Amino acid sequence: MFDIGVNLTSSQFASDRDAVVARAFSAGVKGMLLTGTNLRESQRALELARQYPHCWSTAGVHPHDASQWQSDTEEALIALAGQPEVAAIGECGLDFNRNFSTPQEQEKAFEAQLRIAAGLRMPVFLHCRDAHSRFLTLLDPWLDKLPGAVLHCFTGTQEELCACLDRGLYIGITGWVCDERRGVALRELLPLIPADRLLVETDAPYLLPRDLTPAPASRRNEPAYLAHIVERIAHWRGEDARWLAEKTNANVKALLGIAL
Structure with missing residues (x-):
């Protein structure tokens, strides 16, 4: 299994990061994509991807952090994206739920990152919350210039899912x-996602699966729980979990160029 969304830079992992990574691989995780959410965290994610085997990272600015976008941010992201461990641009997109950055700031940063990804021919790691229509409006002009895109942590409606699938997006499903x-x-909605468009992730340390048995003592999510998420997704899709894990690994290679 490959976890396409791990926030390994989180302070929640500061005291036992090595053990978290070791538990993940012991549980059957074969690789992880470490999420970059701003310049500092993208640099840190790259450092961790270099530190741990079978890890890669993204480089981007999350919509929450879009207010940090400066005139030199684009150049810095391009430099990060040139490193072999960086597999995608992002996490980028729109989040009109909390508006930690204004919609205008978010749109500026999102469009800039789409431009960067298109110029570098790199896939994008996308975020969308309560902004579906505007998100697609900004994304659509770039789709034919991008090698691929995944909408990370999809939690939308059937209509939104179909709109994303119609555009060729991969769909990331979490706990x-x-x-x-x-x-x-x-x-x-799980059966509506074609097997060749599905990716799996924990989004750790967030979104701990509530149906883990026995329940963990901590509310912190870990990539080691990806096996449980894959098993439940396979169950609800009526598929074999091992087959689904192999299929999503193939999707990782198709989107990110990472072979396991």
Whole structure:
């Protein structure tokens, strides 16, 4: 299994990061994509990707951090993206739920990162929350210039899912789908995602699967729980978990150029 979304730079992993990575690989994780959310975190994600085997990173500015975009940010991201461990541009997109950065700041940073990815012929690692229509409006002009894109941590509606699939996007599914309070609607959409467009992720340390048994003592999510997420996704899709893991690994190679 390959975890396409791990926030390994999080302070929640500061005290036992080596053990977290070791547990992940012991649990069957074969590789991880470490998420960059701003320049500092993207640099740190790159450092960690160099430190741990079978890890890669993204380089980007999350919509929450879009207010940090400066005149020299683009040049710095391009430099990071030139490193062999960096597999995608992002996390980038729009988040109109909390608006930690203004919509205007988010749109400026998003369009700039799409331009960077197109220029470098790199895939994009995307974020969209409560901004579907505007997100697609900004993304559409770049799709034929990008080698690929994944909408990370998808939690949207059937209409939104179909719109993304129609555009050729990969769909990242997390442990959100294991949440009996808010993940049931997403669970019902799982069979609509073609197997060759599905990617799996923990988004650790966030989104701990609520149906883990026994329940972990900590609410912190870990990439070691990816096996549980894959098993539950396969169950709800009516597929064999081992087959699904192999299929999503093939999708990782197709999108990111990473062979496991």
